[in-house]
Amino acid sequence: MNLPLRSGVIGMGMLGKGHSNYLQKNKDTSLIAAAEIREDAAQEAESHFKIKVYKDYREMLAKESLDLVVVATQDPLHKDPVVACAQAGVPYIVVEKPLATTVEDGVEMLSACQKAGSKLWVHFANRVVPLDIATRYIVQAGLIGRPVYGEARLDDNISVPLRLWGERSREWAASSSTAHFLLSHVSDSLRWFLEPAEVEAVYAITQHEVLGFSPDLFDAFLFFNNGMKVRVKSEWIRFMEPLVEYYICLNGDKGTIFYNKIPGFNVKEHSLQANFASGVSAEELLQHQGELKRRGVHAHVVVRQPQVMVGGDLVPSLQMDASQPAATQLMDHIIASIKEDKPVPSTWEGNGGLPTGEDGLKQTKIVCAIIESSKSRREVAVQ
Numbered sequence: 001m002n003l004p005l006r007s008g009v010i011g012m013g014m015l016g017k018g019h020s021n022y023l024q025k026n027k028d029t030s031l032i033a034a035a036e037i038r039e040d041a042a043q044e045a046e047s048h049f050k051i052k053v054y055k056d057y058r059e060m061l062a063k064e065s066l067d068l069v070v071v072a073t074q075d076p077l078h079k080d081p082v083v084a085c086a087q088a089g090v091p092y093i094v095v096e097k098p099l100a101t102t103v104e105d106g107v108e109m110l111s112a113c114q115k116a117g118s119k120l121w122v123h124f125a126n127r128v129v130p131l132d133i134a135t136r137y138i139v140q141a142g143l144i145g146r147p148v149y150g151e152a153r154l155d156d157n158i159s160v161p162l163r164l165w166g167e168r169s170r171e172w173a174a175s176s177s178t179a180h181f182l183l184s185h186v187s188d189s190l191r192w193f194l195e196p197a198e199v200e201a202v203y204a205i206t207q208h209e210v211l212g213f214s215p216d217l218f219d220a221f222l223f224f225n226n227g228m229k230v231r232v233k234s235e236w237i238r239f240m241e242p243l244v245e246y247y248i249c250l251n252g253d254k255g256t257i258f259y260n261k262i263p264g265f266n267v268k269e270h271s272l273q274a275n276f277a278s279g280v281s282a283e284e285l286l287q288h289q290g291e292l293k294r295r296g297v298h299a300h301v302v303v304r305q306p307q308v309m310v311g312g313d314l315v316p317s318l319q320m321d322a323s324q325p326a327a328t329q330l331m332d333h334i335i336a337s338i339k340e341d342k343p344v345p346s347t348w349e350g351n352g353g354l355p356t357g358e359d360g361l362k363q364t365k366i367v368c369a370i371i372e373s374s375k376s377r378r379e380v381a382v383q
Contacts, residue, residue, distance in 0.1 A: 004030040005067040010057045010081045012036035012045040015096055016072035020049055028335050035060045057081050061088035071095040075176040079105040086116040092338055094121045098184035099360025103368050106361040121334050122360035124188045128326050130297045131272045133351055135257055136193045138274050145254025147194060147228045152248045154182045156236035161214055174213040179367045182234035187366040190230055192352055197226040199366050199382050206374035210237045220370045272320040280316045296327040
């Protein structure tokens with residue numbers, strides 16, 4: 001393989017510009033061209049990045065020889081660019097989450113990539129967040145025992161659907177929903193934390209009381225095939241100080257993980273704490289502390305006395321500060337996978353798989369089942 005990888009970006013909104021910055025600065029990639037249908041955004045990108053910006057991505061694919069293309073269009077507009085990239089012979093494709101907003105689109109995208117021999121990844125960036133890596137490690141190491149119940153909420157400030165994308169904010173929000181925009185993150189993270197368990201059914205509700213042009217929220221139960229149940233909720237009608245609030249709690253029969261990932265309402269604490277049954281020794285915790293450090297996560301070992309009022313045993317814990325920055329980006333590991341020609345590169349060993357198109361399709365099936373359940377008011381199986 002010849003380096004740097006000749007790279008292009010389709011869609012020059014906030015995410016597309018972020019990917020373009022990365023591809024232009026990375027030593028293993030060279031940003032060659034981009035595509036953007038909006039004339040003002042195209043002119044801005046052409047001026048800033050000093051590259052050719054095409055109005056039609058098909059023209060870009062026909063005229064440029066590209067090794068890697070990142071698709072960063074609006075949520076429901078991922079299929080056609082990905083299929084076109086595969087048909088044009090682009091060997092490596094990265095698409096922003098969600099993979100698709102319909103199962104049919106997702107299946108067509110994977111089929112096109114498989115037929116062309118193109119490799120497809122979905123940009124679920126939370127997988128490289130240090131305390132997400134820690135959460136997965138704690139679950140996979142069996143430190144909380146058998147997972148039995150959890151909850152996750154990922155909410156946005158009401159300014160997101162009303163103002164975040166300027167004049168086109170309402171149009172953008174109407175084309176998506178908190179299910180596709182937010183629960184895509186949550187469902188992928190939960191699958192990754194809990195693998196090999198998979199979601200087999202969902203039950204959900206929704207609400208249309210505030211925005212009118214898009215559902216206010218989705219509130220759902222995910223039923224995993226190992227017996228685990230997780231309540232997930234996402235809304236974008238909150239009047240709160242930060243843009244986002246994100247909280248995860250996972251209970252096992254031997255412990256609990258409390259992950260205050262992005263606190264809202266002026267709460268200052270960003271942290272993760274995992275409490276375990278008293279049988280876990282300090283020596284074992286130190287070993288796990290070392291394993292987490294090897295993964296770029298700094299944890300404190302704590303053994304606390306129980307509260308006198310409630311009695312009980314000593315409580316061994318791992319505590320982590322959620323403000324610690326990610327040492328790498330997901331694209332670093334995708335490029336390492338390309339360079340090493342391995343699904344799991346050496347940079348990502350011990351953290352499960354990188355998020356592929358197949359992971360994206362499973363996430364899409366979960367979210368589409370949530371939407372279907374909220375309409376039918378019935379439990380819906382995830383095929």
